[in-house]
Amino acid sequence: MASVALRSVPAKRASPGAPASPGVSTGQFPGVPVDLDRLRRVLPDRWSAFLRAHFRDRIHVAFIFGVDERTARNWWDGVGSPRAEVVLLTISQCPDALPYLMEAA
Helix, strand or coil: CCCCCCCCCCCCCCCCCCCCCCCCCCCCCCCCCCCHHHHHHHHHHHHHHHHHHHCCCHHHHHHHHCCCHHHHHHHHHCCCCCCHHHHHHHHHHCCCHHHHHHCCC
8 A cells, every 4th residue: 555645735826817728628638539418427436436446535635635524435435536636637647547537538
């Protein structure tokens, strides 16, 4: 079981009125297409699978992610999934989370 320590990273913000960068999204993702509706439906189960593979129990999840017991229980049981910033921070600190979350999306 891997130990994951999450920490916040300050966001870089563009100055007001700055022109958009040349890499502005066209609304299409490069690479393999992802069905976002399907991903929303399966993410709670995938998040639960990741947590169960990497953490001891719901209390451990609550401690590491700084959430209350109810939130940790819901995540553990696959009832809900975290906000995007929690997922992104988790992937940045624990890259093996990505296969759990994106497999066959």
